[in-house]
Amino acid sequence: MAPRPLDYESINENVKKTQYAVRGELYLRASELQKEGKKIIFTNVGNPHALGQKPLTFPRQVIALCQAPFLLDDPNVGLLFPADAIARAKHYLSLTSGGLGAYSDSRGLIGIRKEIAEFIERRDGYPSDPELVFLTDGASKGVMQMLNTIIGSNKDGILVPVPQYPLYSAAITLFGGSLVPYFLEEEANWGLDVNNLRQAIAGARSRGITVKAMVIINPGNPTGQCLSRTNIQELLQFCYQENLALFADEVYQQNIYQDERPFISAKKVLFDMGPPISKELQLISFHTVSKGYWGECGQRGGYFEMTNLSPQTVDEIYKVSSISLSMNVSGQIFLGLMVNPPKPGDISYLKFSMESKAVLESLRRRAQIMTDGFNSCRNVVCNFTEGAMYSFPQIRLPPRAIEAAKKAGKVPDVFYCLKLLEATGISTVPGSGFGQKEGVFHLRTTILPAEEDMPAIMASFKKFNDGFMEQYEDYRGYSRM
């Protein structure tokens, strides 16, 4: 019998080739174990609320009122909601036509896009045009849409850092483009060396690939580094010389855990450089409500800003956005709240700033506890998490562990992470899911488990790791397998 159209043999080859490790084998095994009753610590994905982070009160009050606008006419509303939340809900409802139940313009509500543009202006000190800010159901969807716009065939290449957040590799494969990897330098705290970029682009060109864009993730996922101004300047210059668009994934811009390298946006550095580059280089910058001290992942609120795109291209992007009508409207309002949190003097200011500071300060401490914890383990070295939400320790696997993995038919770091999961319930993602140099192994955890649980988790990790190392470094240990 001929295969049916949705049988595995028949479907889109690009779908089959696509890989997405964050929810891959490890995650599936963890879900199974959870069903069987094992306690799992999900550190595979940056999902703060799933690990106990509480939502900030003020934005949730505003959204609740927007969802239930009839409450605004209820004489008792003031018993449950502060006046500034009520005022803000009225404001956001006035930006919609039909409230949260109506499709918005496919680019998002213009009122919210204006608030975002004003935020970008305040942040960077340069003008931002709301017509060039498009809202999306999470940054992921924006990244996918822009990759789909720029990739026309498998001869179109995208420079992607290695290690990288696999959204990029997955979407490039899905849309039939070519991923052109460039390595980050683990020894230089995961910095970016322009020589690696030049090599990568030369290699790709020799294979007939037109490299069209470069991706940076700053602060980095999974690597946690913050790029310096000089580094960003160099890579902008490189993109300009090589005629590449730059995709700047800046979703972790509020997650910074050191003071030497504060976040600077690629757009600010570009505009600081002045013409001609500032007027020509095509830049797409991504942001989201999923990260920062918000962690509102489930709300799916993201945006991208386009710099130096022609109106004709912007129209094409708008047209493609229209096909799915509009992004979710409450997520749009979360974006408005993110760029306009309560100000000093507002009724809710004190509470809001206490809540948000508590989240960020705790993340900073957790970043330190994790890095220190990993560095205290046998055969583990780990750069400090300067930003974002992840630790990415290198695990130096003994040759015998690598052999044992081979026997088990597993990639070595997958083998290690599965054993870790079974022994401790800690669900991580193997470094191979993000890309790493040949023969070098990592894992990624988030720094998100509750601060009070951290010491126990790190102790449990250390116990497993040091036992694993002992087992595979020592012959008797190995034979006991």
Added chain:
Amino acid sequence: MAPRPLDYESINENVKKTQYAVRGELYLRASELQKEGKKIIFTNVGNPHALGQKPLTFPRQVIALCQAPFLLDDPNVGLLFPADAIARAKHYLSLTSGGLGAYSDSRGLIGIRKEIAEFIERRDGYPSDPELVFLTDGASKGVMQMLNTIIGSNKDGILVPVPQYPLYSAAITLFGGSLVPYFLEEEANWGLDVNNLRQAIAGARSRGITVKAMVIINPGNPTGQCLSRTNIQELLQFCYQENLALFADEVYQQNIYQDERPFISAKKVLFDMGPPISKELQLISFHTVSKGYWGECGQRGGYFEMTNLSPQTVDEIYKVSSISLSMNVSGQIFLGLMVNPPKPGDISYLKFSMESKAVLESLRRRAQIMTDGFNSCRNVVCNFTEGAMYSFPQIRLPPRAIEAAKKAGKVPDVFYCLKLLEATGISTVPGSGFGQKEGVFHLRTTILPAEEDMPAIMASFKKFNDGFMEQYEDYRGYSRM
């Protein structure tokens, strides 16, 4: 200078080829006029809340509580929320891990998927497996994902009704597939004739195209017809013989305005037919919270159910869903509420059923007013809107109007609709945006303007139309242009 990667010349050709008329030239012109201060009646898209439909109270109460879970601990909560909304919010929060701020599983929350499967079982009388129900940010995203799964190259064809909702044509072009049109029979109240299907598939095959799937929209958009059981049986048989998957877009299943042909799902008819077809035909069924008496378009809650897909294919679809992490969680809860509205005996039952009945009964009356209104106009004939939310009158344009359109560089129905917009503020979509037979012209309006505004809108339409016809049917009129 070489074009830059995001200049119009450089971007993905499929993006450029894609057309999406619902938010095309007419919509853009209407938006301009609105900015200039003209009152616009947006009937271009099925967006009930934008035209004044109020949200149903109970579901919004539940969602508000889910967004602001701290209210559940507030001693005053009972002053603003009924006890059954409070209980329901607790129930839905118990299905999440981390509330509305956490990414869910990429297929959606399993608790909601179970509620949907139970709804399908009650509706159809056949089992439904929650593992085969995936949640999406609106049905549009699900349709796009499934088209992307099945289309591997431009040799892969998808049978699409003409006229059709342009989500299909747009997504097929975007993903590089081939649209294979089949005509609906306007004279037979937009019924589906299997002979047309056979011709269409034969023609496509002679051009080297492998037809992989067929799309039906039932009830129809833009055509408003409800398919009979016999018709659905015939087309299932056809798909089975020709080895096609069936995509059944059933988003209007609760929008039915006649009693002769109630909605029957494609899945029910398939299972009624029994083996072998019921065990082999691959069917994907789509539904949403955007339509029905909900009209919660801005919430972006959709799902699709897969029938007769192998676990391997389902895994591939799951993997692709994972790339964008999860759909918005509040939209998922809306889906739960849609399939489990308040029941007789619940505190909120009476209010809920009054509100929902009022919406549906008014839609039914509006369908009638519109059809009658169009049929009273010169050179206009219109089938009755049996279901969905649209009127799709045929406009018999006089030859001189067609000439005038040509001179103005416009497709004739675009020309007519633009004049209608300028004269009356009524924003419609020209039939050419949905496809129609050569030389035959239509427009689509929604039946959504408020019932009390309907007579005035139809009078204003009639005045414009009859004047237009007079102008172009009579020589002096024409020369006055």
